Every structure is written in C-alpha cells, then in structure tokens.
Amino acid sequence: MPMIDLREQAERRTPEQTLSHMRTFELSLKFSAGIWYFSPSASRFHAKYGNDLTIEQRLDIAAGLAKHGLGAMEAHYPNEINEENAALWRSFTQASGVRLLTIIPLLFWDAAFEFGSLSNPDSRIRGEAIERTKRALRLNREFDTDFAVVWPGIDGYENGFGMDFAGARRRFAEGLAEAMDAVPGVRIAFEPKPYEPRGRILYGTTPEGVLLGRDVEGVLRTPENSRLLGEGHRLCCMNPEVGHVLMGYEDPAYAFSWPLSEGRLAHTHWNSQPLGNYDQDLGVGVVSPEHAEAILYTLKMHGYKGWFGIDINPERTPIEIALRNSFDALRAANDRINSLDHESILFAHTQPGRARGWLEGYLLRARASRPERLGSWPKPA
16 A cells, blocks of 8 residues: 555645635544453453453454444554464454554563663663564554554653653664664554653653654655655654543644644544543543544544544443444534534634634534524624
C-alpha cells in the first residue's frame, strides 16, 4: 500500500473555503479495536472478572463484531502477534474482512525494560528495544498496515533530581529513527501519555509528541525515508488518545489540532476519562460527551480521513456491548456535528465581538431533546 497522504490535514483555508469544506466534507467513521482488551486484564486491586481468552477466541469475537462496524484490529508484537502466529492472523483477516491496522512493538512490559526501552542508558537493553522495534516494523510491512503505533509507557522517571532529561529524549528519538531507517517507508503513530506506569513518561503531552516527530525526522537518513520527507509526508506521526490527553489536563480538541496542523495525525484512540485521574479507559461518551463532539468538529475542519480506534477497558461490560456502545456514541456525536449551522459557528469564531455568548446558547439547544422549551435563538449578525 502506498504511503497514506496526510498532507491535506495541514491545508490552510480562508473562512469562505472553510465554510464550503464544512458543508461538503463528512468524517468516515471507520472503527478499529485493540486485541489486548478482549481478554480480562491484570489488576493489582482485584481478581480478573472473567476467564482469560486465547488469541483465537478473541479473534472469533472480533469477527462477530464486523457486522456492527468493526473494520480493523490492533495488536502488540510479540505477545499478541508474532512470526509464529502470523498465519492465524492472515486467516482471520481473509475470512472476516477485518484487517490488521497496526502492529505495536511491546516496549513497556518486559522486566528488561525496567529503566526504559528506547531511552535506556544501558546500551545492551536499548539495543534489544531497537531490535524489537525493527522486527515489529518488518511485520507491519508484511501485513501492509497503515502505521506502527509506538507508546513509551516505561520510558520516564519518578525522581527528576540530576536526571539527564535531554539525554533520555535524545536516546529515545535516535533509537526510534534507527529502527525506522532499518525498515524505511513504515510510518510511526506515536501515542503520548503523561504518567502511568512511570511517574512521568517522556514525550508525555501532545505538543511533545509533535516535537518528537520533528526530532526523529531530522535524523532519518535512508533514501526512501528522505524521499518521502522531501515530498512533504510526515513519517513520525501521532496517535493521540482522548484519555491520555485529559490525564495531562489538555483540552482534547485543541490537543488534536496540533498534529492535524502539521499533517501528522495518523490515527486516533477513543475513550472517555475524568480530567486528570488514573487511566480509566471508559467507553466513548461515558464522561463529558461534549469532548467527543468538539474533537470530531476539529477533525472535520481538517479533513481527517483516518480510523477511529476504540481503546477501552470494559471490566464490567461484555466486550461486544462495550464496543457497540462506543461505535454508537461516535456515530451519534458525528450526526450532531454534521447537523450544526456551520455558517453561524464560523461567524462566531471569526467575529467573536458580534456573537458574545451565541455559541454556548446554540450548543445548548443543539444538544437539548426539547429545544423549543428553551426559547428561540436567532442567528448572530
């Protein structure tokens, strides 16, 4: 598959062009899911609430969800997909029509990575992380995936006293670039998270993820990667997750606009989350559904054409129900934003002095089940 073109995400439009775009462009809600949460996860606070499922059993469930909108799966290398079970995954994709969207190098679980993976100060351990990343990228290429998500969950620190922060960031960026140059043409979708399991994770916020992309691309050297960069493609892109963004006290819509403005938004991960707090991975729309609407509106403004990955931890809900609820939450939110008065909203954006409080009142009515009870609300002028 040729490199997916993200460049138009960064296109700048006049207000008139933006209005035309908003009236004609609609998001295509293509849903993916992570194989990891199809089986109960371990917790240090309680026993598992269900039986462990094999990869085969999980894929059977995924196949049954295709009729409800599941179009792709995401998996980690080497614990969920590897060279030995690759044939199983190929059979699944062929039989179900559900494709494999990304293969993620597992860089946070192994005891060897206790003090970091790509950023580890021990060159031997760091080399193991780089080699694992290379193998994962090769498998991505074999399966013709869209990108490889990279999450640096164990690369960070708790005690910042005397920490060589710049050195840790440099090791991580250069290690990722080394793997990318070894398997050129495979795009990275970096996923920031501010904390957990480390007290502070490297490149933990959305703008830091943008900076990582620039740092990595600045040291890529192979001819194929250099050619793609020369054509304006981004290779170290992003996969922001709603919950992680809120853990870092970022505003979700504004955060997602960062990679969009550079043509770096390769993928999106969806759930819901209280502001701050631990990583809860609640279903989409369970908390603050207005966040989902605002993100979708921003994605629509930038012409996002990628997938909507559901990343949840449905401890007390069957996975089939939890995923269908999240699909439907996004469908309903997308219907709401498509029905909005884009002309008046853009007027409020560009001439706020002439539309004081208008947008708040308009959205109240747009979300109300009986808007007629709230009184009329004329267009701003």
